[in-house]
Amino acid sequence: MDVFHTPEAARNFVSALRSQGRTVGFVPTMGALHDGHLSLVDAAMNCDAAVASIFVNPTQFGPDEDLDKYPRTLTSDLEKLKTAGVSAVFVPTKEQMYPDGFSTSVNPPLVSESLEGTCRPGHFRGVVTVVLKLLNAVPASHAYFGKKDYQQWRVIEAMVRDLDLGTRIIGCETVREDDGLAMSSRNRYLTDEERVRALLLSSALQAVEDAYQAGETRTSILQASMRHTLLGENDSGRVASDAGLQSRPCLDTLQYATVVSAHDLTPLSSIDRPAVALIAGMIGSTRLIDNRELGPT
Ligand code: PAF
Numbered sequence: 061m062d063v064f065h066t067p068e069a070a071r072n073f074v075s076a077l078r079s080q081g082r083t084v085g086f087v088p089t090m091g092a093l094h095d096g097h098l099s100l101v102d103a104a105m106n107c108d109a110a111v112a113s114i115f116v117n118p119t120q121f122g123p124d125e126d127l128d129k130y131p132r133t134l135t136s137d138l139e140k141l142k143t144a145g146v147s148a149v150f151v152p153t154k155e156q157m158y159p160d161g162f163s164t165s166v167n168p169p170l171v172s173e174s175l176e177g178t179c180r181p182g183h184f185r186g187v188v189t190v191v192l193k194l195l196n197a198v199p200a201s202h203a204y205f206g207k208k209d210y211q212q213w214r215v216i217e218a219m220v221r222d223l224d225l226g227t228r229i230i231g232c233e234t235v236r237e238d239d240g241l242a243m244s245s246r247n248r249y250l251t252d253e254e255r256v257r258a259l260l261l262s263s264a265l266q267a268v269e270d271a272y273q274a275g276e277t278r279t280s281i282l283q284a285s286m287r288h289t290l291l292g293e294n295d296s297g298r299v300a301s302d303a304g305l306q307s308r309p310c311l312d313t314l315q316y317a318t319v320v321s322a323h324d325l326t327p328l329s330s331i332d333r334p335a336v337a338l339i340a341g342m343i344g345s346t347r348l349i350d351n352r353e354l355g356p357t
Pocket of ligand 1: 088089090115117120187190191209212
C-alpha cells in the first residue's frame with residue numbers, strides 16, 4: 061500500500077489509474093478508523109482500486125469543539141487500511157492542505173443551512189472546502205460517505221453536482237454496535253454511564269420507525285415521540301423530574317429531533333415523500349448524531 065503525503069503524489073497515482081480507464085473508489089476520513097469506515101472501504105473495493113485519505117481537518121471544527129482531543133491513531137489506521145486491501149492512502153499535513161496565505165473557501169450549498177449548519181456555524185464551509193481539495197488530490201470515479209453524517213452526505217452530493225466535479229458520490233448505510241449505537245470515533249469519549257444513555261438516540265429512531273410503519277405520517281407526532289424518548293418527558297410533555305415523577309434517563313441537551321425531506325432536508329408536515337428522522341444532542345461533553353430514513357428512498 062502506497063502512502064502519499066503531497067497532493068501531487070496522490071494525484072499522479074490516481075490519474076495514472078484513471079487514464080488506463082480504471083475506476084477508483086475514494087474514502088476520505090479523519091482517521092480513528094472503526095468498522096463504519098471499513099464498510100466504506102469495502103464498498104470502494106467494488107472499484108478497480110480503493111484509495112483512502114486521513115486528515116483531521118481543522119477548518120470544520122468550531123472554536124469550542126474537540127479538534128485538540130480528536131483521536132489520532134495513524135499507525136493502526138494504516139494497518140487496517142492495508143488489511144482491507146486499499147491501494148494507497150493520502151495523508152497530508154496541515155501545512156500542505158493550508159499553507160501560509162491560504163484564503164479560499166467554497167460556499168456550501170443550500171442544504172447545509174439547517175440542522176448541523178445552524179448548530180455548527182462554519183462547519184460545512186470547512187467540510188466542502190476540504191472535500192473539494194481532497195477530490196482534486198484524489199480525482200476518483202466514486203467517493204463513499206457514511207449516511208451517519210446524513211446532512212454531510214447531502215451537502216457533498218450537492219457541492220459535487222453544482223461544481224460539475226464528475227465524481228459519483230455514494231452514501232453507505234450506518235454501521236451499528238450490537239445494541240444499536242451508531243459507530244462514531246467520538247463514542248470513545250463516553251463514560252460507561254453515558255454509553256448507556258447514548259442508546260436513547262437509536263431507541264428514539266426505532267420508535268419513530270415503528271410508529272411510521274404502523275401508519276403514523278404526521279411529523280409533529282413523530283417529533284413529539286422522539287422528544288419523549290430523548291428528554292424523559294412524561295405523556296403530558298412535562299419532563300419527568302419537573303413533574304415530581306421518577307426521572308428517566310435523558311440527553312443532557314437536545315439540539316434537534318426532526319423529520320424532514322430526505323433529499324433536500326426541508327421541513328415536512330407529513331411523510332408524503334422519502335423522509336429522514338435526524339437527532340443531535342449532547343451526552344456529557346460528547347456530541348452525538350444519528351438518523352433513520354423513513355419511507356422509500
Ligand atoms: O466525515 C468525515 O470524516 C469528514 O467530515 C471528511 C468528509 C473526511 C472531511 O474532513
